[in-house]
Amino acid sequence: xSLGLLLLLWIAAAELTADASVLPQPWALWVxxxxxxxxxxxxxxxxxxxxxxxxxxxxAMAIGVALGFVMGRVPVVDQWLDPWLVVFLNLPALVxxxxxxxxIGLNETAAITAVVLNxxxxxASILREGARALDPNLGAMAQVYRMAPLARLRHVIMPQxxxxxxxxxxxxxxxxxxIVLVVEFLGRSSGVGFQIHFYFQLFDVAMVLVYALSFIxxxxxxxxxxxxxxxxxxxRWRTA
Amino acid sequence: MIKVDVRxxxxxxxxxxxxxxxxxxxxxxxxxxxxxxxxxxxxxRLIAGIDPVFRGEITRPEKIAMVFQEPVLLPxxxxxxxxxxxxxxxxxxxALSALERVGIVDKAHHFPGQLSLxxxxxxxxxxxFAGRPELLVMDEPYVSLDPTTxxxxxxxxxxxxxxxxxxxxLVTHSDVEAHRLARRCLRLEGKPATIxxxxxxxxxxxxxxxxx
Numbered sequence: 001x002s003l004g005l006l007l008l009l010w011i012a013a014a015e016l017t018a019d020a021s022v023l024p025q026p027w028a029l030w031v032x033x034x035x036x037x038x039x040x041x042x043x044x045x046x047x048x049x050x051x052x053x054x055x056x057x058x059x060a061m062a063i064g065v066a067l068g069f070v071m072g073r074v075p076v077v078d079q080w081l082d083p084w085l086v087v088f089l090n091l092p093a094l095v096x097x098x099x100x101x102x103x104i105g106l107n108e109t110a111a112i113t114a115v116v117l118n119x120x121x122x123x124a125s126i127l128r129e130g131a132r133a134l135d136p137n138l139g140a141m142a143q144v145y146r147m148a149p150l151a152r153l154r155h156v157i158m159p160q161x162x163x164x165x166x167x168x169x170x171x172x173x174x175x176x177x178x179i180v181l182v183v184e185f186l187g188r189s190s191g192v193g194f195q196i197h198f199y200f201q202l203f204d205v206a207m208v209l210v211y212a213l214s215f216i217x218x219x220x221x222x223x224x225x226x227x228x229x230x231x232x233x234x235x236r237w238r239t240a
Numbered sequence: 241m242i243k244v245d246v247r248x249x250x251x252x253x254x255x256x257x258x259x260x261x262x263x264x265x266x267x268x269x270x271x272x273x274x275x276x277x278x279x280x281x282x283x284x285r286l287i288a289g290i291d292p293v294f295r296g297e298i299t300r301p302e303k304i305a306m307v308f309q310e311p312v313l314l315p316x317x318x319x320x321x322x323x324x325x326x327x328x329x330x331x332x333x334x335a336l337s338a339l340e341r342v343g344i345v346d347k348a349h350h351f352p353g354q355l356s357l358x359x360x361x362x363x364x365x366x367x368x369f370a371g372r373p374e375l376l377v378m379d380e381p382y383v384s385l386d387p388t389t390x391x392x393x394x395x396x397x398x399x400x401x402x403x404x405x406x407x408x409x410l411v412t413h414s415d416v417e418a419h420r421l422a423r424r425c426l427r428l429e430g431k432p433a434t435i436x437x438x439x440x441x442x443x444x445x446x447x448x449x450x451x452x
Contacts, residue, residue: 137308137310137312138312138314140285140288140290140306140308140312141306141308141312141326142326143289143290144288144289144290144304144305144306144377145304145305145306145326145327145367145371147325147326148328151325151328155314155316155317155321155325156314159314159316159317162316234316237315237316237317237351237353238353
């Protein structure tokens, strides 16, 4: 419904500007989309961007969760790392990206590192709240009954952190793909960001929109097929 | 043999416990009485080893179980898993018969949230006894239950204690519960709290039951 309204707004705006080179009508995108898809360029660049998103998402979540958990549980670590967190949270993504390219070089490592560094503080600060909210009674129970550390982590701690991890993951994936696009825009020769850079120089609004919308489509599918079912699974006990 | 010798326990500047000393045998049940806020729960946490920060010494056996004021279950795991995850040495069969013993075997594959409070407490009891503990620590296990359910729970606890034979330390403010379950009572009083009485529960208290 609200998406339909957005579409109507688009059509009206395109009608008003009446210049396909500034804002083409939605249906005018179909032909360039088909062409790009058939040539293999669109799937290739979508794939490159998606693989960068995954490569950045996994370490950013793993490091962020671990860091946030330790900060939430150990006050000394929190005291030491909290100023770092504030600095990195407020450092513009662009600065980190440029610095990574300058220091590491114009390569894949720099690109992924820049995205991971951008995302870690965010995940860590969400997970720190989760770790602070852990139920002390459950901790006491696990301690009295001498549950093994791994069992404790898996069955006592992680289920309590799950809503925070899910929240960090969903906001994380959205932020990460946007940063990946900037990284590609600035210094990669493949991916949706690179293509947008290319068509930006040609002032080809239609192709910029084709690439942007295609990737939004991919992310909606990822959200619907992976993130939402995963979240439903961890929440099953609440609704049962 | 369980030896408790707490010389001093403080929270910040406030001294909670001083010179709390007693000994007990495996198979003995002690009730700790005292007004709320006196430090009974603090003492239990020291005895159970949850809180290691105090001056003194506590000798306790290896296998300890605890029943808390709340059921303290894993709400995201099934009733059966609440036993098998806490006691991995227990097979599914043994876990099921432990549930059978407390009368909730038909709920084995439900989540704890689907159980009534009484049933959740039965599960907590099953979990406590399933490991065949040598020391069982109970922190007001029957609060917030209606009288009928509380009575059922006391009877069930009594039977399970008789079957398993652990040392039991029960914190309560109900003289009736103390009398039902324990042969020995310790009274905690003062500020900082210390033991002011070590006595057998008086059967005369049973007559006051009508007043409750």
